Amino acid sequence: MLRQTILVAGGGIGGLTAALALARHGFKVHVLEKSAKFGEVGAGIQLGPNAFHVFDQLGVGDAARHMAVFIDRLRLMDAISGEEIARINLGEAFRARFKNPYGVVHRGDLHKVFLEACVAHPQVTLHTNAQVVSYAQDGTGVSAMLADGSTIKGDALVGADGLWSKIRAQMLGDGAPRVTGHSTYRSVIPTEAMPEDLRWNAATLWAGPKCHIVHYPLSGWKVFNLVVTYHNQAPAPVAGQPVSREEVARGFAHVHPTARKIIDIGQDWKLWVLCDRDPTDRWTDGHVALLGDAAHPTLQYLAQGACMAMEDSLCLAEELAGRPHDLAAALDSYRIRRAQRTAHVQLISREIGEHIYHPAGVHAALRNTIMSAKSDEQWFEVMAWLYDGPKPHAKAPA
Numbered sequence: 001m002l003r004q005t006i007l008v009a010g011g012g013i014g015g016l017t018a019a020l021a022l023a024r025h026g027f028k029v030h031v032l033e034k035s036a037k038f039g040e041v042g043a044g045i046q047l048g049p050n051a052f053h054v055f056d057q058l059g060v061g062d063a064a065r066h067m068a069v070f071i072d073r074l075r076l077m078d079a080i081s082g083e084e085i086a087r088i089n090l091g092e093a094f095r096a097r098f099k100n101p102y103g104v105v106h107r108g109d110l111h112k113v114f115l116e117a118c119v120a121h122p123q124v125t126l127h128t129n130a131q132v133v134s135y136a137q138d139g140t141g142v143s144a145m146l147a148d149g150s151t152i153k154g155d156a157l158v159g160a161d162g163l164w165s166k167i168r169a170q171m172l173g174d175g176a177p178r179v180t181g182h183s184t185y186r187s188v189i190p191t192e193a194m195p196e197d198l199r200w201n202a203a204t205l206w207a208g209p210k211c212h213i214v215h216y217p218l219s220g221w222k223v224f225n226l227v228v229t230y231h232n233q234a235p236a237p238v239a240g241q242p243v244s245r246e247e248v249a250r251g252f253a254h255v256h257p258t259a260r261k262i263i264d265i266g267q268d269w270k271l272w273v274l275c276d277r278d279p280t281d282r283w284t285d286g287h288v289a290l291l292g293d294a295a296h297p298t299l300q301y302l303a304q305g306a307c308m309a310m311e312d313s314l315c316l317a318e319e320l321a322g323r324p325h326d327l328a329a330a331l332d333s334y335r336i337r338r339a340q341r342t343a344h345v346q347l348i349s350r351e352i353g354e355h356i357y358h359p360a361g362v363h364a365a366l367r368n369t370i371m372s373a374k375s376d377e378q379w380f381e382v383m384a385w386l387y388d389g390p391k392p393h394a395k396a397p398a
C-alpha cells in the first residue's frame with residue numbers, strides 16, 4: 001500500500017532519524033533543512049544503550065558502531081580535591097544487563113550515518129535552503145510555508161526544527177526558551193595534546209562548585225572532546241561563539257590543578273549558553289507534531305537530548321504506520337506515549353546539574369559519600385529506567 005507524504009522540518013539528527021524511520025514504514029518523506037547544506041554543529045555526543053537500540057531498529061547499527069568509541073567506564077572526579085568519587089564499569093556486565101554498549105561519537109559522524117541512510121532510501125527527498133516558517137492545514141493535508149515564499153504540501157508535518165522551532169512558535173506561542181545562566185565551552189584537541197595521565201578510555205566528569213569539566217576520546221582516538229561549564233549568569237542565548245582561553249579559565253580558578261590544566265590545553269573554544277523549557281504535553285495540532293528539541297529541549301546533564309529525539313522518531317513512525325487513515329489520532333497517540341518519558345529526562349537533567357555536577361561544601365561531601373558507596377550492580381539499577389528504553393506498547397489498530 002502506498003503511504004502518505006510526510007514533511008519533516010529540520011535536517012539534524014532528529015529530523016533525519018524521523019525521515020528514515022518513516023521511509024522504512026513506506027511513507028514518502030520530504031526533509032526541509034534551512035541551511036545550504038546538511039550538517040551538525042558541535043563535537044562529541046554520548047550514546048547510552050537506548051541509542052543503540054534505535055540504531056539497530058533502523059538498520060544503521062553497524063555503521064553507528066563503526067563511528068563510536070566504546071569507553072570502559074564512566075568516571076566522576078572531585079574537581080576540588082582531584083580525587084575519584086565513583087566509577088561505573090561499562091564492560092561485559094553492563095552490556096549483558098542492557099543488551100547494548102555505551103559509546104561516544106562525534107556528532108558530525110553520527111549525523112553522517114543518518115544522512116547517508118536517507119540519501120540511499122528512495123522514499124526520502126532532501127531539500128536545502130528550505131526553512132519552514134509557518135504551516136496551514138485543511139481537510140486535505142498540511143502546507144508548509146518556506147522562508148523564500150514557496151509552499152510544499154504533505155499529509156502531515158513533523159517539526160524537528162530544534163530549540164527555536166518556528167512550528168512550535170505557531171503551535172504553542174509560548175515564547176523564548178528559558179536561559180539557565182550556565183555557559184558551556186567546547187573544544188576538540190588532538191589526542192597527543194591531551195596529557196598522558198588524563199588519556200583515559202572513559203567519559204570523565206570533574207564536578208566542582210558551580211562548574212564541571214568533561215572529556216573523552218573521539219573519532220578512533222584521534223581527538224579528545226573537551227566540554228566545560230560554569231554558572232556565570234549569562235543573560236541571553238549564544239550558540240557556537242568563538243571565545244578566548246582566558247574567558248573559559250575564568251570560571252575554573254578555584255579547581256584542582258589537574259582539572260584546570262584541561263582548560264589550558266583547549267584550543268579554539270566556542271561558547272553556548274544553555275537553554276531549555278518546562279515540560280509540556282502540547283505537541284500536536286491536527287496533522288502537525290513536534291519532535292526532539294522542538295518538543296522537549298533538555299539540558300546536557302543526562303546526555304540524552306539526541307537519544308530522546310531518536311526514540312521519538314521510532315514511536316512517531318510506528319504510530320503513523322499503525323493508523324495511516326487517521327493521522328491526527330496517530331500523532332496524538334505518539335504524543336501520549338512520549339510525553340512522560342521525555343518530561344522525566346528534562347526534569348532529571350536539571351536536578352543532576354544542580355545536585356550532582358555543581359554543589360559545594362557539605363552538599364558536595366554528601367554526594368561523594370553516597371555515590372562512592374554504590375556498586376556497579378547498584379548503578380545499573382539506577383540507570384535501568386533510562387537505558388532499557390521506553391516500555392513496549394501495543395500496536396494501534398490499522
